[in-house]
Amino acid sequence: MRCLPTDRACAPGSASGTPGFLDIQQVDKIYASAQGSLLALKDINLSIARGEFISIVGPSGCGKSTLLKCIAGLEPVSRGRLTLEGSAIDAPPRDMGVVFQRDLLLEWRNILDNVLVAAEFHGMSRRDFEARARELLGLFGLADFLHRYPRELSGGMRQRVSICRALLRDPQLLLMDEPFGALDPFTRDELNAELQRTWLATGKTVVFITHSIAEAVYLGTRVVIMARGPGRIDQVVPVDIERPRGLDVRETPEFVAYVKHIRDRFRQLGIYKD
């Protein structure tokens, strides 16, 4: 393992001097309310290269979802700069897909139409995207369910549909906010493997938020450890495990070492009290 907690090269924001694909510089996010202001994110620095898979892991309340909302252009930052390919993010970027924690499917549309809604919302012709939608749904094993309604599908299948919707327009940037948090462990394993396969095949830049340390290590090229009070990046851990990673990789000593390192760090931060 290359990275140790004391290793300065692993400190946040020290990736390099060259601008990344997605740059987060000295970002603060403050929520003002009648009771006073809440510092949700403090001095976030992260430079993400094109084609990286960034896993962000941290406890509830560490601001990881807030950070994702800022990157998605859904929330303005209070200080600092957020840029995608050099231009500031002040509204949801066009070249981006987002997968939310809940699948957010439209119950009144069948599966194919749920994927195509991404094109409709963008003001693009459905016809131009129908072949791609069918292909994507086929890749995720849903070819036989095109004309079914969401309520006829299991939770895992529904979340697959929402991933297809995010991928429809082939965006360079894919943001995922705890997408597998509500799924059972078997389905979660399956979707982890499918997501890795998709990422390897397409080379998209992914920012993936999770509560699960193992999931973060399994998928990420780097794992960002976030701490709370205020929400901040504690450490960035590059994951040097060969791809494609089979599910069994999680029992190898090197994988276990990464997980242990991250868990130890959370223990030091006072997240675990065992």
Place this chain on the structure above:
Amino acid sequence: MKYVWSNLARRWEMLVTTLVLLALWELCVHAFGIRNFLLPAPSAIAAQFLAAPGYLLAQSVDTLVTTALGFGLAVVLGIGAAIGIVYSRFLDRTLYSLLVALNAVPKVALAPLFVIWLGTEAAPKVAIAMLIAIFPILIDTVLGLRSVDPDMLAMARVNQASKAKVLWKIRFPNALPSIFAGMKVGISFALVGTIVGEFVAGGSGLGHVILVAQGSFDTPTVFVALVLLCVLGVASFKLLEVIERRLLVWHASQAESH
């Protein structure tokens, strides 16, 4: 198939119960010698209808048309106003507050005003039907359009959806169950409004038939009109239910009937 059978069985039970009640009614009227102008026997009511079926059916159609026009107007204006109220803070504070206040007024009391303003033809009847039916439709539509999951709106935003697309592709379909709930109340209200209009403006319709029959103590005709009103009310409600079932196959409330 199972569904069809259980449905038939349920209808069968219903039919038998109704027939038993009618038989009891008939029996009581004859046994206690109740006079015709107080409570006519079912056979007398049927005979009364068969004496002039054409006239009574024509009056039913008249009432039905007035109700449908009033209800149609209420749907169009109610949903239109609801969209305005949901999208405009100004309309929400002014129009909506005003309408909620107006809703507290017994609208039946406004019927004579409409006769003064609109005369005694169909117009005042349609207006009263519309006025009574619009409130449940408007209030339920506002509620439905507003109760959208904020995450759903975030999903639309990251997909660059315009306001119009959010309305037609998310808010409106999402509000449909609520809109139908309002319409099902509204259709019964529209019929009430029509009858009130016919009482006040006169001229035609089952309300007019009842009023004239009452004047000459022609109780069997009153009952014929009531039976026809009952048929109109049930039929229009059922029609809405059929449309709802067609449109809302996806909704949880329809799940058990499929």
